[in-house]
Amino acid sequence: MATGTDPRPGTAAPGGVLHPARAAIGARHLRRDRWWLAPAGTAAGLLAFVVYSTWRAFANGDYYAAPYVSPFYSPCVAHNCVPMKGGADWDLVGSWWSLSPALLILIFPLGFRLTCYYYRKAYYRGFWASPPACAVAEPHARYSGETRFPLILQNLHRYFFYFAVIVAGILSYDAVLAFRDADGHWGHMGLGTLVLLANIALIWAYTLSCHSCRHIVGGRLRNFSKHPVRYRMWGLVSRLNARHMQLAWASLVSVAAADFYVYLVASGAFDDPRFF
Incomplete structure (x- = not known):
């Protein structure tokens, strides 16, 4: 127990003198490194993808070259889809839908990525400066977290995960169909086959590394020893989860590259x- 004058910040010493809680520093932060490069780079990367994907989503053309189909347009569920040989059309x-078929599908992978824990951190910092970086004060006067509309909708992430698994399964089917030629004969492989295979491998890795997937596989278990299969699955997802940020960016680049x-x-x- 301290005796005499208590030097702890924010405590009153005998005599009623209140020690200051913290040093009186006028600067917003004391970082001298280029802390703004990371959020600026993140914002630039995400903005580039948004611009490209918006252009391609509204283009409504040049998304099928037998046997390859763009991941932005698969599955194609509209009446105005380009006929595909065995593809997911x-x-x-x-016939009431006259806009690009991609707009009917991209809402699901887009919703999955928008509500992803990593992407939330990325665009919160990159676009909203909330917070700008570690040890840098947030410029917003009020902060309510994700407890109010519209950010409370981030809790839909798990449900978007289920749809993302379905879309990934369909894109896997498209990758298998890429082992055909333009006439639909099996046993062929082109550069596009490798592009679609690499893309779907990264999409599955990113999807399975999701925090919601990790909770679904191993959450709410009191004793892993009684569930050895789920424990092994949880261990695999956990290893992927440790690379969730890298997989998020790699799969984002790969899906754009496959479409291009x-x-x-x-x-x-x-x-x-x-x-x-």
């Missing part, structure tokens, strides 16, 4: 090399 919404490759082939700007 299902007329589920009727299909665009080049479909528009005639590039001939797909066939290996066999």
Whole structure:
């Protein structure tokens, strides 16, 4: 127990003198490194993807070059979809939809990424400066977290995860169909096949590394020893989860690259090399 004058900040010493709680520093922070580079780079990367994906989503063209289909347009569920040989083109919404078919599908992977824990941190810091960086004060006077509309909708992340798994399954089907030629014959492989395979591998890695997936696999278990299978699955997801940020960026780049490759082939700007 302290005796005499108590030097702890924020405590009153005998005689009623209150020690200051913290040093009187006028600067917002004392960081001297280029702390703004990380959030600025994140914002630039996300903005570039938003611009590109918006252009491609509204383009409504050059998204199918047999046997390749852009991941932005699969599954194609509108009446105005380009006919695909065996691809995931299902007329589920009727002829009333006249806009790009991509707008009906991108809401699910987009919702999954927007509500992702890592992406929330990324665009909160990059676009809203909430907070700008570690040890840098937040410029906003009020902070309510994710308890109010619209940020309370971030809690829909788990439900978007279920839809993301379905979309990833369909894109896996598209990658298998890429082992055909333009006439639908099996046993062929081109550069586009490798592009779609790499993309779906990264999409699955990112999807399974999700925090919600980790909780679904191993959450609410009182004793892992009684659930050895789920424990092994939880361990695998946990290892992926440790690379969630890297997988988020890698899969974001790969899905844009896959779409751009299909665009080049479909528009005639590039001939797909066939290996066999």
